[in-house]
Amino acid sequence: MLETFYISETYFTLEEIKNFKEKFGYEIKEIDYTSATGEIDFSEKEEKEFLLSKGYPKILARFFA
Structure with missing residues (x-):
């Protein structure tokens, strides 16, 4: 089941x-x-630094590549 999370x-x-x-x-x-x-x-x-440098979490990186 998919769930939506807010940071x-x-x-x-x-x-x-x-x-x-x-x-x-x-x-x-x-x-x-x-x-x-x-x-x-x-x-x-690693997760925190990615978010702070890119503006989105790594889980969403596939949409911004």
């Missing part, structure tokens, strides 16, 4: 959240994605 600000500092909005023009918490495997763990450095 929480839990694993991000206030500065990261502010910088993200300035760089990409939208809030981290506005991003959603659908997955059958569950929610992305942004406490993992």
Whole structure:
């Protein structure tokens, strides 16, 4: 079953959240994605760094390639 998840600000500092909005023009918490495997763990450095550098989670990278 597919579920829709919205990214929480839990694993991000206030500065990261502010910088993200300035760089990409939208809030981290506005991003959603659908997955059958569950929610992305942004406490993992690789997942967090990808989101902060690209503006979308790795699970969505196939749509932006």
